[in-house]
Amino acid sequence: xxxxxxxxxxxxxxxxxxxxxxxxxxxxxxxxxxxxxxxxxxxxxxxxxxxxxxxxxxxxxxxxxxxxxxxxxxxxxxxxxxxxxxxxxxxxxxxxxxxxxxxxxxxxxxxxxx
Amino acid sequence: xxxxxxxxxxxxxxxxxxxxxxxxxxxxxxxxxxxxxxxxxxxxxxxxxxxxxxxxxxxxxxxxxxxxxxxxxxxxxxxxxxxxxxxxxxxxxxxxxxxxxxxxxxxxxxxxxx
Numbered sequence: 380x381x382x383x384x385x386x387x388x389x390x391x392x393x394x395x396x397x398x399x400x401x402x403x404x405x406x407x408x409x410x411x412x413x414x415x416x417x418x419x420x421x422x423x424x425x426x427x428x429x430x431x432x433x434x435x436x437x438x439x440x441x442x443x444x445x446x447x448x449x450x451x452x453x454x455x456x457x458x459x460x461x462x463x464x465x466x467x468x469x470x471x472x473x474x475x476x477x478x479x480x481x482x483x484x485x486x487x488x489x490x491x492x493x
Numbered sequence: 494x495x496x497x498x499x500x501x502x503x504x505x506x507x508x509x510x511x512x513x514x515x516x517x518x519x520x521x522x523x524x525x526x527x528x529x530x531x532x533x534x535x536x537x538x539x540x541x542x543x544x545x546x547x548x549x550x551x552x553x554x555x556x557x558x559x560x561x562x563x564x565x566x567x568x569x570x571x572x573x574x575x576x577x578x579x580x581x582x583x584x585x586x587x588x589x590x591x592x593x594x595x596x597x598x599x600x601x602x603x604x605x606x607x
Contacts (some may be wrong), residue, residue, distance in 0.1 A: 383536075413593070421497075421583050421597030422537070435592070469535060472595075479525040479544055479593055484537040 380404070383485035385471050391491045392461055400456045400488045404473030412482060413446060415439065416468040428445050428454060429476055461492045495520045497586050499598035506574050507606050515567040516584030526567040527585040527595070528558055537539050538582065543567065554578070577606040 384403045392398050404411045409430050414422035425444070428437045430451035440446075443461075448454040458465055468489050472482035496519045506512050525544050529537040541552025548560040558569045563581055567584060581602050585595040 386534075414595075417527070419599070422595070422599050424594050427594065435594075459601075470595075472537075478589065479587060481539060481542055482595060483525070483539065484529070486536040487534075489534070 380393065382490040383471055383473050385488050387467075388438055388486060388489060389489045389491075391493065392462060393493050395460055397457065398461060398490065399455055400469055400471075400490075401453060401455050402471030402473075402485060403453045404471070405483060406452075407475065408473035408483075409451070409476035409480075410474045410480075411448055412472040412474075413454070413456055415469040416470055416487070417466075422470055425456075435477045458490075460489075463492045466490055466492045495524075495586055495588060495591060495596045497584050497596055497598035499582075499584055499601050500515070501601045502599070503602045503604070505604045505606060508576050509573050510573045512569075512574045512578070512603065514582050514603070516567045516569065516585075516598060518565050518567065518584075518586045520586060522588045522590045524556075525587045525593070526560060527587070528556070528567075528569050529583045529585060530554075531581045531583065531600075533580075540569070540582075574603075574605055576605045576607070579603055587588065600604060 412427040413425040416422040428448040430452045443459045446456045468487045470487045474480040474482045498517045509607045527542045528540040584598045587593045
């Protein structure tokens, strides 16, 4: 069990640029979740996948955000035309599609938009 | 909508003293309850969880938590705190009606003094 991995760990970008983050879940896990965490707050749900299907997107996920999980394995989260308000920690978690189940988190990607 | 309240933003405790972190949830359905810990700049590590059965659950690092349905609480405790327990602690709730997505509290930061 290698755990959930995320890349990059840190990303600094200028406002208006596009960024893409990657998440590799635990290999046998069918569910993959994205959360966003701002300073002093708990993580907030963004979106999740069951295999390659995206099942739900939070209203927090504006049109500038898109997520994919093309083969039901790794996932990418892209933010287009970044804004300073996008600065946050982006966390990925995975779980088995077994209810209820535990979500295991990756180390996160810290995004700073200048 | 489900919600999680962690009333204490920050707790300072002496090394060797006991620790209790409070968590209250608002939920109509059967809740599945979690405590996660986060060190600075890191992802979330699962401490313990409650799904059913014995309402006193044991976790890693000497932590335990008690589910009290009548009080809608799931408080975390540790009898003797170590300096390495300094971190941020998050309580989270999931349920069938929310397709097991996690709702987090705002977190409690624990400082350990020598």
